[in-house]
Amino acid sequence: MGVVLNMEGSKGGPASVDRLVGLTRSDMARVNELILSKAGSDVELIPELAKHLISSGGKRLRPMITIAAAQMFGYEGENHVKLATSVEFMHTATLLHDDVVDESDLRRGRKTARMIWGNQASVLVGDFLLGQAFRMMVDVGSLEALDILSTAASVIAEGEVMQLGVSKNLETTEDEYLQVIKAKTAALFSAAAEVGPVIAQASRNDRAALRSFGTNLGLAFQLVDDALDYGGKASELGKNVGDDFREGKVTLPVILAYRRGTSEERAFWKSAIEENNCDDAALEKAIGLLARHNAIADTINRARHFGEIARDALAPLEDSEQKDALFDVIDFCISRVV
Amino acid sequence: MGVVLNMEGSKGGPASVDRLVGLTRSDMARVNELILSKAGSDVELIPELAKHLISSGGKRLRPMITIAAAQMFGYEGENHVKLATSVEFMHTATLLHDDVVDESDLRRGRKTARMIWGNQASVLVGDFLLGQAFRMMVDVGSLEALDILSTAASVIAEGEVMQLGVSKNLETTEDEYLQVIKAKTAALFSAAAEVGPVIAQASRNDRAALRSFGTNLGLAFQLVDDALDYGGKASELGKNVGDDFREGKVTLPVILAYRRGTSEERAFWKSAIEENNCDDAALEKAIGLLARHNAIADTINRARHFGEIARDALAPLEDSEQKDALFDVIDFCISRVV
Numbered sequence: 001m002g003v004v005l006n007m008e009g010s011k012g013g014p015a016s017v018d019r020l021v022g023l024t025r026s027d028m029a030r031v032n033e034l035i036l037s038k039a040g041s042d043v044e045l046i047p048e049l050a051k052h053l054i055s056s057g058g059k060r061l062r063p064m065i066t067i068a069a070a071q072m073f074g075y076e077g078e079n080h081v082k083l084a085t086s087v088e089f090m091h092t093a094t095l096l097h098d099d100v101v102d103e104s105d106l107r108r109g110r111k112t113a114r115m116i117w118g119n120q121a122s123v124l125v126g127d128f129l130l131g132q133a134f135r136m137m138v139d140v141g142s143l144e145a146l147d148i149l150s151t152a153a154s155v156i157a158e159g160e161v162m163q164l165g166v167s168k169n170l171e172t173t174e175d176e177y178l179q180v181i182k183a184k185t186a187a188l189f190s191a192a193a194e195v196g197p198v199i200a201q202a203s204r205n206d207r208a209a210l211r212s213f214g215t216n217l218g219l220a221f222q223l224v225d226d227a228l229d230y231g232g233k234a235s236e237l238g239k240n241v242g243d244d245f246r247e248g249k250v251t252l253p254v255i256l257a258y259r260r261g262t263s264e265e266r267a268f269w270k271s272a273i274e275e276n277n278c279d280d281a282a283l284e285k286a287i288g289l290l291a292r293h294n295a296i297a298d299t300i301n302r303a304r305h306f307g308e309i310a311r312d313a314l315a316p317l318e319d320s321e322q323k324d325a326l327f328d329v330i331d332f333c334i335s336r337v338v
Numbered sequence: 339m340g341v342v343l344n345m346e347g348s349k350g351g352p353a354s355v356d357r358l359v360g361l362t363r364s365d366m367a368r369v370n371e372l373i374l375s376k377a378g379s380d381v382e383l384i385p386e387l388a389k390h391l392i393s394s395g396g397k398r399l400r401p402m403i404t405i406a407a408a409q410m411f412g413y414e415g416e417n418h419v420k421l422a423t424s425v426e427f428m429h430t431a432t433l434l435h436d437d438v439v440d441e442s443d444l445r446r447g448r449k450t451a452r453m454i455w456g457n458q459a460s461v462l463v464g465d466f467l468l469g470q471a472f473r474m475m476v477d478v479g480s481l482e483a484l485d486i487l488s489t490a491a492s493v494i495a496e497g498e499v500m501q502l503g504v505s506k507n508l509e510t511t512e513d514e515y516l517q518v519i520k521a522k523t524a525a526l527f528s529a530a531a532e533v534g535p536v537i538a539q540a541s542r543n544d545r546a547a548l549r550s551f552g553t554n555l556g557l558a559f560q561l562v563d564d565a566l567d568y569g570g571k572a573s574e575l576g577k578n579v580g581d582d583f584r585e586g587k588v589t590l591p592v593i594l595a596y597r598r599g600t601s602e603e604r605a606f607w608k609s610a611i612e613e614n615n616c617d618d619a620a621l622e623k624a625i626g627l628l629a630r631h632n633a634i635a636d637t638i639n640r641a642r643h644f645g646e647i648a649r650d651a652l653a654p655l656e657d658s659e660q661k662d663a664l665f666d667v668i669d670f671c672i673s674r675v676v
Binding site: 041043044045046097100101119120121123124125127128130131132134135137138139141143146147150151153154155156157158160161162164165 | 379381382383384435438439457458459461462463465466468469470472473475476477479481484485488489491492493494495496498499500502503
């Protein structure tokens with residue numbers, strides 16, 4: 001299963017975020033400290049649950065993007081650390097609520113918080129982290145950054161609600177689906193990237209460039225995630241192959257296979273997705289249909305398209321290590337499909 | 339059942355919020371418009387669910403307090419309307435998440451949103467309303483008001499998590515319980531009251547007065563709510579008598595009766611609250627024990643104590659119609675127990 005892509009990192013080796021990690025290392029150390037301190041509370045359950053999430057080995061891609069985007073425009077202060085932490089808290093709050101909404105058992109190969117502490121704690125600690133995110137933004141004091149991030153918070157929630165409607169609907173068009181993931185995934189990448197130039201008081205054009213980079217990177221990221229769900233290795237991805245299928249999620253691979261399929265095939269998809277006939281045999285059949293119609297490969301082609309837009313968004317900016325590191329991120333996001 | 343109090347409104351009649359309603363009428367009309375417009379979304383489910391909440395007949399006490407508190411210091415702008423709407427959205431988001439956490443079926447006598455649209459939509463629309471609340475605050479542009487309201491958002495969530503820990507624990511002390519309700523209920527009343535003088539650029543003392551008024555009013559409000567749960571009329575209160583009991587919630591009446599009870603009585607409470615033996619017969623017995631130990635009357639006495647503090651907080655302020663209207667609110671909150 002899975003699709004092998006020949007993506008190359010800028011050093012000729014496999015694409016990786018090593019360069020981004022290196023450039024942001026010392027700032028990210030401060031982000032990690034701030035995460036621990038702002039997830040602190042006298043209410044024991046909060047730091048306990050937060051520690052679980054924090055140690056669960058996410059890549060911290062979004063806050064690293066905020067840090068790099070601020071560095072890129074010569075920012076020399078401490079506020080990028082606070083905003084990066086806010087971004088990560090917003091992301092974590094979303095994950096907590098998502099796992100409740102999706103009734104997920106595993107996240108990155110580990111039990112989800114809701115499986116250990118219950119749905120109640122997951123909803124409420126998510127609310128707490130969101131509150132803390134806003135407090136840090138307020139502490140930064142930039143109304144522009146506040147505007148960008150609070151708008152993202154609304155848009156993400158709106159996207160999640162939109163997804164509920166799409167969830168079992170096989171007639172969803174590709175356009176409608178893109179609208180959902182633009183809201184639920186790309187909006188945070190976009191905000192994470194844009195607040196960097198904003199606090200560095202960079203130009204309007206620079207802000208727009210980073211915003212566009214973030215949006216398109218986010219779209220590419222989500223599409224690759226959708227593809228991986230039908231072909232990645234559970235251990236690497238931290239979720240099981242077929243999770244989306246079993247949850248009846250209509251993602252781009254399914255949309256393509258359904259639209260390209262015969263009427264018999266469409267009947268199969270309806271039975272699987274709409275009526276929950278999604279056992280292992282059905283998953284195997286689904287994966288076969290996806291292959292027959294090039295649905296995975298074309299999902300990745302679509303991702304590559306958005307990756308190109310992200311790349312061109314950054315193109316006119318002055319060369320810098322940060323710019324190269326962000327190019328790497330695009331390659332990395334797409335080359336995850338191995 | 340129930341406890342009759344001889345509270346008098348300032349005109350000698352029964353206490354009511356009529357004066358507050360009158361003073362804030364035209365501003366509240368704009369709050370209501372803003373609520374409808376900011377709960378709007380192309381994602382149909384959002385306005386649909388929001389309309390359900392909006393039409394469910396809450397008194398809008400918190401936004402009226404924000405409006406009156408701004409008027410009181412001569413505020414002449416439009417931002418109080420936006421902040422009042424933010425406050426109401428924060429409150430609504432909390433209710434949506436609470437109903438999911440408590441698995442409640444009824445709220446103000448009507449089916450809860452989660453019973454109609456499911457837990458998923460309730461969690462996500464709550465997140466959306468919270469995001470919209472922050473966007474409106476950002477739009478107002480007062481970092482002080484943002485600080486107050488974002489801190490309240492964190493504190494409320496922290497209080498809700500704290501309550502999970504208290505929920506089935508009969509050894510909870512009165513102090514611990516007060517800490518919970520100070521966070522989960524009083525923090526929003528406090529913030530709602532304080533942002534009025536903040537945007538009116540009133541003095542530090544005026545801000546502190548309104549903050550203290552809000553905190554203590556909130557405590558009184560919650561304690562009366564706790565008392566009503568064991569003696570109010572479901573139709574008026576919009577919840578059923580004994581809801582807290584059946585959910586195993588440890589509230590002040592129970593804390594008092596438990597601490598004052600015999601060892602046999604304590605065994606009964608343990609069985610009822612900790613082991614869910616809370617059928618109608620148990621509820622009847624519980625109500626008998628609460629009466630025997632004056633637990634309801636003393637809960638109301640505690641509420642009256644906080645009402646007095648709220649009153650004294652406002653006392654030094656210049657006389658105004660708004661001040662009288664806020665005094666009425668204190669009387670009203672306590673005299674709900676009829």
